[in-house]
Amino acid sequence: MAHYQLSQKYPHSEFLQIQITFKNTQKSSPLSIRLPAWRPGRYQLGNFSKNIRNFKVIDTDGKPLNYIKKSRDNWHITSSEEIVIVNYEYYTAEIDGGSTYLDEEQWYINFINCLMYAENQLDEPCEVQLLVSDENIIACGLPSKGKILYAKNFYQLVDSPAIISKEIxxxxxxxxxxxxxxxxxxxxxxxxxxxxxxxxxxxxxxxxxxxxxxxxxxxxxxxxxxxxxxxxxxxxxxxxxxxxxxxxxxxxxxxxxxxxxxxxxxxxxxYWNIIRIRPKEMVPYDFTKENYFTTGYVAEGVTTYYGDLFLIRSGVKDLNWYQNELNKLFKRHFENNGRFNYSVADSSLDLWIDGYEPGTPDRKVSIYVKGAIIALLLDMLIIKETNAKKSLDDVLRTLWSDFYKKGKGYSAADYLNVAETVIEHDLEGYKKDYIEGTAPVENILTQL
Ligand SMILES: [Zn+2]
Missing domain, CATH: 1.10.390.10 (Neutral Protease Domain 2)
Structure with a gap:
């Protein structure tokens, strides 16, 4: 088990103090420890190790141990000790959906960017001890006892962010x-x-x-x-x-x-689409490098499409609102001349290069925007051709039962196969034109 202890030296400090106790199981070879190179949800390298200061390795008596830094986010510790203790400070000045941020009022922690793991112990249980005062409330998806959080492995730990504060x-x-x-x-x-x-x-x-x-x-x-x-x-x-x-x-x-x-x-x-129904290239996540995948139009496109659709299906918003949202989506798509130049599948692969910035003008499309539009298109095709007996819902449910529930990720071909089974004919044209190609979506959409 890896034991993590987190503290803040004084309330205004922007540094999180981290101490990790690792078992040193293979004493014959160095213990390889790593900081994740990226975080699920943002498919680009994070360079989180730039936030690390005062990295030290000691034994249980406090005696310094030898290590070498092997790469951007990999350290090798050579020791015959059963237990090695890693200490470092993590700089936390930025606040966004995936960062770690500390101030006098809260700890907001995405463990993925600040906690290291031993490469041969990813599947071992982890516990995180939070050295905060008792009045603090812990908002987190992990089970906890007092101020200790428990995860069955490193994957669960780093996919369970927390807000810790006296006032939430x-x-x-x-x-x-x-x-x-x-x-x-x-x-x-x-x-x-x-x-x-x-x-x-x-x-x-x-x-x-x-x-x-x-x-x-x-x-x-x-x-x-x-x-x-x-x-x-x-x-x-x-x-x-x-x-x-x-x-x-x-x-x-x-x-x-x-x-x-x-x-x-x-x-x-x-919760369903990408956390569990996940591209096979990311099962399991490889935190050491880019996990290239072409199906961003499923992970983000289908999710964007459904996110709004659920609001009208549930009656929370009305059809006028939905039409307005669709108009915004189309406007974003048609304002981007990248739609003539690059497919949504290639744009997905390139998330790792420039997926979260405007980048070179008209080079690429958005997996969110074009992905949502071609999800709408596929849903309309299925509804029309099955006389509304089936819809994209059936595709998602099949991905859940036949892939996630069987412990598998899906490939681009799997997604298409499932859709073909639901619509009962091949979707080669849809794939060539809209997933792998740059055919204008408006022509077919106006016919439906
Ligand atoms: Zn999303």
Whole structure:
């Protein structure tokens, strides 16, 4: 078991103090420890090790042990000791959906970017001891006892972010015996909105549970950071999501509320689509390097499509609102001349290069935008050709039962095969034109 102890030297410090106790199981060869090179949800290298200061390795008596740094985020420790202790400080000045951020009011921790692992112990249980005072509330998807969090392995640990603070606003609702928690860190007044939030969240959650028919956890946690500045960023996790949405002063406006619903519905659907129904290239995650995959149009495109769709299916929003959202989506697509130059499959592969920046003008498309449009197209094709007996819902449910439930990831070909089985004919044209090609989507969409 790896034991992690986290502390902050003084309340204003921007450094998280980390001490990790590793078993040194193979004394004949060096113990290889690593910091993840990227974080699931953002498919680009993170270079998190730039935030590390004062890296030291000692034995249980405090005697320094030898190590060498092998690469960007890999250290080799040579020792005959049973136990080695790694100490370092992690710099935490940035706040976004996937960062680790400390100030005098909170610890916001995405373990993926700040905790190291021993390469031969990824599947071993982990525990995280939080050295914070007793008044602190811990908002996290992991089981805990007092101020210790428990994970069955490193994968679970790093896919379970936490907010730790004396003041966190909290709402909750229960559906199908699952408790859904909403945790808010920031200057927001919930009072006037509480009932509406619960009612709307219950509605779209019920719709998602009904469609997928299966949920594997007893609880789910929406972790919101509501900063004073403008922000819009969400990241999906095992049984939680981190959402950064601002500015706080607009929290009670309708536009903010719509964004709040939209991003929350999107992130919740990731519980199924990508966290569990996952591209095979990322089963399991390889934290040491890029995990290239071409199916971003499923992971993010289909999720973007459904995130909004659930809001009208559940009656939380109306058709006018939905048409407006679709118009925004098309506008973003048609304003990008990259649609003539690069396919959505290639754009997915290239997430690792420039997926999260505008990049070279008109070079690529968005897996979110074009992905959602071709998900709509596929859904319409299936509904039309099966006389509404089937829909894209059936494709998602089959991916759940035939891939995730069987411990497998899916490939681009698997996704297409499942869709072909549902629609009962081949989809070679759809694949060539819209997934692997740059054919204009408007021609076929206007015919449907
Ligand atoms: Zn997403």
């Amino acid at each position: 606003k909290h709402l909750q609702y229960v559906l199908n015996n699952i408790t859904f928690h909403l945790w808010f860190k920031g200057d927001v007044q919930l009072a006037t909105q509480e009932e509406r939030i619960i009612e709307d969240f219950k509605s779209f959650t019920a719709e998602q549970l009904k469609m997928m028919g299966d949920f594997e956890n007893e609880s789910y946690h929406f972790l919101y950071q509501i900063p004073d500045t403008k922000a819009y960023h969400g990241v999906e996790h095992l049984n939680s999501t981190c959402i950064v949405l601002g500015p706080a002063k607009e929290f009670n406006t309708e536009a903010f509320y719509d964004n709040f619903l939209g991003i929350s519905s999107h992130e919740l659907f990731h």
